[in-house]
Amino acid sequence: MLELTYLRNNAAKAAKGLAKRNINAETIISDILRLDEQRRQTQTELDAVLAESNALSKSIGQLFQQGKVEEANAMKAKTGELKEKSKELHNQEEQARHALDNLLVTLPNVPNEKVVAGNGADDNEVVSTVGEIPTLHADAKPHWDLADDYKLISFDLGVKITGAGFPVYMGKGARLQRALINFFLEENQKAGYEEFLPPHFVNAASGYGTGQLPDKEGQMYHMQEDDLYAIPTAEVPITNMYRDEIVDVNSLPIQCTAYTPCFRREAGSYGKDVRGLNRLHQFDKVEIVNICHPDKSYQLLDDMVKHVEMLLQKLELPYRILRLCGGDMGFTSALTYDFEVYSAAQEKWLEVSSVSNFETFQANRMKLRYKGDDGKTHLCHTLNGSALALPRIVASILENHQTPEGIRIPEALIPYTSFEWIS
RNA sequence: GGAGAGAUGGCAGAGUGGUCGAAUGCGGUAGUCUUGAAAACUAUUGAUCUUCACGGAUCCGGGGGUUCGAAUCCCUCUCUCUCCGCCA
Structure with a gap:
């Protein structure tokens, strides 16, 4: 499997190399890069939501320990929304990742520069x-x-x-x-x-x-x-x-x-x-x-x-x-x-x-x-x-x-x- | 085939709901000491993703669930080990 970081930095070079295998990879590489971008963006959003939810949970725990039960219960209500959002983002991220992997495994290795183009x-x-x-x-x-x-x-x-x-x-x-x-x-x-x-x-x-x-x-x-x-x-x-x-x-x-x-x-x-x-x-x-x-x-x-x-x-x-x-x-x-x-x-x-x-x-x-x-x-x-x-x-x-x-x-x-x- | 036990960091091994990415030991790395080494002592030491960066997120066999919160509770799958049976 080709490395994503390699594709990110060498998209044109990779496509050119794969052409020696008679593969037109330009579309698939750009699809991969688009999905990769999408996935990373989703993850960043997800991470932010999870961070917020983690912080809330922590303070709920502290409130319980201090015996402030009512305040704690009030905060619980907020977490439901975050939970739903994180679930949704998680699914999105997973979907993007699977789509990405499915494309990535179809690409063969990029030939070394010494390799000449040819059919067989x-x-x-x-x-x-x-x-x-x-x-x-x-x-x-x-x-x-x-x-x-x-x-x-x-x-x-x-x-x-x-x-x-x-x-x-x-x-x-x-x-x-x-x-x-x-x-x-x-x-x-x-x-x-x-x-x-x-x-x-x-x-x-x-x-x-x-x-x-x-x-x-x-x-x-x-x-x-x-x-x-x-x-x-x-x-x-x-x-x-x-x-x-x-x-x-x-x-x-x-x-x-x-x-x-x-x-x-x-x-x-x-x-x-x-x-x-x-x-x-x-x-x-x-x-x-x-x-x-x-x-x-x-x-x-x-x-x-x-x-x-x-x-x-x-x-x-x-x-x-x-x-x-x-x-x-x-x-x-x-x-x-x-x-x-x-x-x-x-x-x-x-x-x-x-x-x-x-x-x-x-x-x-x-x-x-x-x-x-x-x-x-x-x-x-x-x-x-x-x-x-x-x-x-x-x-x-x-x-x-x-x-x-x-x-x-x-x-x-x-x-x-x-x-x-x-x- | 039958019965039981277990899966935690490079390894060994604690941890039964919040202060746990996780005690402790070994190993690794760096330093002190030494002519050098060993020993001893001190410090340091998981991975992945993400962010220009600060930071954030995820990971305690895999997947799912309960909960505001899971290494810890529940379900499920996989694998490993032990005993019995069979057998090269």
């Missing part, structure tokens, strides 16, 4: 391309065939026991999965991230805190009986650990990493790019989350990008980094870098990581603040990134490292798999 994936900027795209042998196959040949993943078993999009990993496929999770967690820890193992279900307040609710309600699995949501990413439980907290400025940046399975309904995305591991309802991911001082967030974003690059290099995968355009960026993000790995067998780029700075957008919803040197509370900045999401990493390892003799495990991963080849 085609307008993203390629920041860099690293690594060599391997030339595969003649019989090279896509990962779904390799997974089948080497008995690594069964999509059919998943369909049998759960449904489409819930694969079963087995044998070296399952072990590769476990190895990657450990590899990522270890590397993240070495980079300064503390490891967590959070719950895989969260309450509605958490969904709201990180911005999945009310925006993307339909994308999460919901357990009606207990009103819990299956997490779509570890970002949700991890960031929400700090919801409603005022953290010590010296404890910043707070750096967390967590492995969790991720559950996504992917409603409406059937048909395209869903083959094999490309799009799943349940997948594994190791996430990194940063909570930091506003002055440090863009430096941290760069650090996170470098960290993810290092992971991909250790896995010997060719990748490119995209800076997302306004139209392709998530609702809560101010600046997002996507990482794509090239699959030589599918002959296309696969998104494997998304690293974002949310600035105060999430922190404002969550009331995640720090106490500054000025003694006042300020909103923190939050960032997160995948380091990394497994399915497409597995797909690209299988596809890019395949040889006629089998699939070669990258050097850095061997200590974790304890096997060097899948054959």
